[in-house]
Amino acid sequence: MTQLSRRHFLTAGAAGTAVFGLGLAPAFGETSALPDWHLGYRTAPAGGFDPAPLRLVHGRVPAGLDGTLYRNGPAQFLYGKDDYASHWFDGDGMVQRIAIADGQAVHSGRFVETVKRRIEQTESRFMAPGFGTMGDPDFPVMGPDDVNAANTSVIVINGELHALWEAGSAIAMDAETLETKGAKAWRDDLAGMPFLAHPKTEPDGTVWNLAVSGPNVGVYRIGSDGALKSFQLLNIGTAAYIHDWAMTDRHLVIMVQPWINEALRPPVVEGFEWRPEDGFKFLIVDKDDFSKTRWAQGPARAFSHTGAAWEDSDGTIRLDAALYKEPVLGVGGGVDEIRGKMPASNDQFTSDLTQIVIPPSGDARFLETGIDGEFPQVDPRRHGLPRRLTALVTGQAPNRPGPTALSVHDWDSGRTDTFEFGASRIVEEFLFVPKPGGEGEADSWLIGPVLNLKTGTSDVCVFDAAHVSDGPVCIWRADRAWPLGFHGTWA
Numbered sequence: 001m002t003q004l005s006r007r008h009f010l011t012a013g014a015a016g017t018a019v020f021g022l023g024l025a026p027a028f029g030e031t032s033a034l035p036d037w038h039l040g041y042r043t044a045p046a047g048g049f050d051p052a053p054l055r056l057v058h059g060r061v062p063a064g065l066d067g068t069l070y071r072n073g074p075a076q077f078l079y080g081k082d083d084y085a086s087h088w089f090d091g092d093g094m095v096q097r098i099a100i101a102d103g104q105a106v107h108s109g110r111f112v113e114t115v116k117r118r119i120e121q122t123e124s125r126f127m128a129p130g131f132g133t134m135g136d137p138d139f140p141v142m143g144p145d146d147v148n149a150a151n152t153s154v155i156v157i158n159g160e161l162h163a164l165w166e167a168g169s170a171i172a173m174d175a176e177t178l179e180t181k182g183a184k185a186w187r188d189d190l191a192g193m194p195f196l197a198h199p200k201t202e203p204d205g206t207v208w209n210l211a212v213s214g215p216n217v218g219v220y221r222i223g224s225d226g227a228l229k230s231f232q233l234l235n236i237g238t239a240a241y242i243h244d245w246a247m248t249d250r251h252l253v254i255m256v257q258p259w260i261n262e263a264l265r266p267p268v269v270e271g272f273e274w275r276p277e278d279g280f281k282f283l284i285v286d287k288d289d290f291s292k293t294r295w296a297q298g299p300a301r302a303f304s305h306t307g308a309a310w311e312d313s314d315g316t317i318r319l320d321a322a323l324y325k326e327p328v329l330g331v332g333g334g335v336d337e338i339r340g341k342m343p344a345s346n347d348q349f350t351s352d353l354t355q356i357v358i359p360p361s362g363d364a365r366f367l368e369t370g371i372d373g374e375f376p377q378v379d380p381r382r383h384g385l386p387r388r389l390t391a392l393v394t395g396q397a398p399n400r401p402g403p404t405a406l407s408v409h410d411w412d413s414g415r416t417d418t419f420e421f422g423a424s425r426i427v428e429e430f431l432f433v434p435k436p437g438g439e440g441e442a443d444s445w446l447i448g449p450v451l452n453l454k455t456g457t458s459d460v461c462v463f464d465a466a467h468v469s470d471g472p473v474c475i476w477r478a479d480r481a482w483p484l485g486f487h488g489t490w491a
Contacts, residue, residue, distance in 0.1 A: 001376045034204060034340040037400045040426055041337050042077035042485040044094055044387050048178070049109035049482060054098070054460060059474035061103040062445060064436040068175070069447055071096040071428070072163055073485025074151040077338045087132020087269065088334030092117045093163055095178055096449075096482050098460055105460060105476040109483075110178035112150035112171050115169065129266035143192050144168035146182050152197035152468050154176030155485035156209055158226035161491075162195075165179055166243065167213070171197040175491070183260035186220060186228040186250045186461050193218065194230075197487065198305075200247040203381055208287075211255070214264060216237040219290070227323065236283055239264065241272065243329070245310035246319040247287075249384045253309055253319060253358075256281040258300050259327045262359065274327055276300035282358055284317065298356065302327040307390045308383050315360040319392050320411070322351040322374050323366070335389060340400055346362035353392060353409060371416060372396075373407060375429035375487075379441040388412040389441045389465065391430050397423035402484070406446065408431055408468050417468045426451040432465060442466035445473070456483050 063211045074091025080083055088188040098105055111117060116128045119139065121311045128147045129135025141147060148168035155170075162170035162184060169183040169192055185191040199209035205224025210217055215236050221229045236254060237271050239262050248252040256407055258278040263271040280296045286292035290317050301323040309319035328349050336343040358364045373392035395405030395418075404425055407418040428447030438444065444465040452459050460476045 008398075010196065013056070018146055021078050033188060035342070035400075036424075036456075037402065037426065039453060039456060039481050040402065040451050041077060041334070041340070043078045043089075043484050044109070044111070047109070047287075047405075048094065048111055049107050049480065051095075052106040052479065053107040054107055054476035054478050055473050056103075056105075058472060059461075059462075061100075061474050062435075062462065065433065065447075066101050067433065068100065068491050069096075069098040069159065069431070069449075069460070069488060070154045070156070070491065071098075071485045071488040072112075072150075072152060072154045072448065073483050073487075074149065075483035076117070076120075079120075081123050084177070084335070084338055085126060086134070086267070086335070087130065088338060089151075090126070090128070090130035090133045090149060091151060093149055093165070094483050094485075095154060095161070095173065095416060096179055096485065096488075097270045098449075098476075106484070107458075107460075107478055110173075110180075113180035114150050114171065115146050116149055130268070131390040132267045132269045134217075134267050144194060145192055148183070154489050155207070156201050156491040157222060158224065160226060164195060164197040164199075165226070167194050168198055168312055168410075169193065177215075177346050187231065188220065190228075190231060193220075195288075196245075198244040200383060201250070201380065202247075202384060205286075208252065210242065211247060212242045214262075214296075218241070219252065219285075228372075233295075234285065234290065241327075241329070243304050244306045244321075246306045246307045246321075247310045248288060248317060251309075251317065251318060252285040252287060253419075254283040254285065255303065255321075256283060257302050258301055272327070274302075276326075279366070280304060280364070281354075282364060284358070294361075294365045296358045296362070300367060301325070301354075301366070302329070305375055308378040309389070309390075310382075310384060310386045317358040318355055319358075320353065320355050320376060320390065322376060323354045323368075324349075324351050334365065342401065349472065353390070354411055355411060362420075369409065371407065371409060374403065377429065377431055379432045379434065379444055380438075381434055382441060387441055391432065391465070392444055393427045393429065394418065394426070395420055400426075402426035402451075406448070406463065406468055408446070408465060411481050419463065419468050419471055421450060421457075426453070426454045428484060429487060430461075430463070431488060433490050445491065448488075449482075451481060452477070456481060 069218040075094035076092040127136040127139040150163040153164040161175040172181040194211040206221040259276040262270040355367040373394035393403035446463040
């Protein structure tokens with residue numbers, strides 16, 4: 001294992017500022033001439049959304065469905081009349097909170113008050129460098145958290161909510177009020193260390209995550225009590241783009257796609273190079289002994305998101321992911337959508353839900369389903385353990401961005417159960433919520449937000465994971481629409 005200094009790690013990380021998301025709610029300018037789907041790309045009110053109850057408009061709320069759904073995504077796309085964001089990944093993060101108790105649901109939302117947001121709100125213009133933004137030379141950058149947009153995902157650890165980005169710290173927030181507390185330092189010497197947007201939580205509550213900067217990868221292990229148990233460093237040998245990864249009960253699987261950026265200068269997206277000749281590589285690391293590693297390789301693919309991994313009795317690793325023939329992350333940058341223009345279609349945007357099979361020795365093979373979908377999710381009780389179900393969003397309406405359906409794929413039977421909402425809905429990531437007393441993966445609800453273009457509002461929909469094609473068990477409706485986002489968590 002290569003020894004890497006924190007200074008080297010953070011120096012590279014300050015340049016490599018990456019992110020993800022979308023946004024919404026009328027704030028500036030005339031919107032009547034814009035298409036209805038642009039509702040998902042408007043800047044949110046600066047003060048956020050005060051708590052407001054949702055109306056139950058369909059079905060009955062299942063007994064025992066109590067908890068909180070948190071969502072995160074960019075929500076600042078415009079200052080004044082014509083200062084548009086250069087890339088949707090560089091908008092300020094807004095966390096949505098949907099609290100469910102006793103059959104009632106209440107929504108609230110707040111921007112994450114980062115250094116970047118405070119400066120740009122004062123100046124009323126975009127200034128920070130980022131994934132797709134060159135930035136203003138007057139914007140002060142002393143480290144990664146000065147440009148941290150906190151706009152990609154969320155996690156709750158020991159009752160504390162964290163807004164997550166790619167190249168900077170997790171930002172701590174109050175889980176009830178959504179008040180921003182500040183950058184989280186898991187250890188004094190790790191202040192400012194990147195904390196990836198896709199932590200992995202074991203069934204016992206142990207959290208693992210990566211800190212990625214160029215070829216350097218740090219590995220966090222955090223206890224269910226929120227205390228850092230260990231932080232170790234690896235070198236993967238190349239500056240590949242890593243947004244997600246996988247983990248079994250015994251191994252970490254670091255997925256090295258051949259999308260390489262050796263410059264890491266803003267705008268970061270312009271420095272990437274697709275190198276299919278390098279193939280898709282997988283670094284497998286023993287969780288108990290980082291000196292025990294091995295590499296496997298498969299054909300070149302790009303990816304953003306995994307479901308989860310597990311191991312067979314003979315040590316074969318299986319993991320599922322939405323794979324692409326070429327990179328799509330950052331292509332176009334959402335600039336057209338932010339302005340209400342539908343981007344040109346491109347076959348490379350088609351994904352394929354794939355099971356990646358890595359034997360104890362030798363190369364990986366890919367079992368493709370032909371299912372075009374994204375944001376795969378699994379039962380949190382089975383994370384890292386053998387399982388059969390993956391939920392993901394699917395479907396595409398003509399001349400409108402965004403998924404239109406929810407699907408659950410069964411890896412054992414090969415069957416896919418789908419509910420199609422239709423062209424007037426934009427479907428976001430759905431999460432598994434275990435039913436009280438249930439043990440099987442199908443003993444779960446699936447919960448997620450859907451942007452309703454007919455009513456101009458956001459809906460929160462609940463499905464029975466065993467019968468998705470039967471339609472929602474219940475639907476709550478807001479009297480407003482809030483920003484589309486990328487990732488969430490259930491607490």
